[in-house]
Amino acid sequence: MTFVQTWQNKTGYDVMQFTTWLGIGRNKYYSWVKRQGQENQAKGVPARYHWLTETEKGAIINYYAAHRQTGYRRLAYMMLDENVAAVSPSSVYRVLQTAG
The missing domain is CATH 1.10.10 (Arc Repressor Mutant, subunit A)
Structure with a gap:
């Protein structure tokens, strides 16, 4: 995200152009921007109940x-x-x- 923001400021291209070049969707980029600075969170409890003891x-x-x-x-x-x-x-x- 900082890459896109840095080069957006330097070149004047919009975010949509950079996300297209990088091959990521606009929604994915903005979800990353929203989560920036937060700790990674697992999507749930790992399924360990079926593992053998x-x-x-x-x-x-x-x-x-x-x-x-x-x-x-x-x-x-x-x-x-x-x-x-x-x-x-x-x-x-x-x-x-x-x-x-």
Whole structure:
């Protein structure tokens, strides 16, 4: 914004011309001007409620150690049936990949 304001003062071109050259919309530019000097704010609380806890990760690894011949998909459903952990097969895969 200071770039646009500085060069607007030096050249006499209007803001619309600079925003067109820079490839940003006029509304976006003015929303940036309005927010200038304010701290960046997140648009909401990050969605962390679905992340696996360390306890769940440990349970997956321990369960896999007892059932090494079982694939990750079947492992996910076996853990669900036995109330070990309620996680998706892709989460089981990621945890096992990370654990090595």
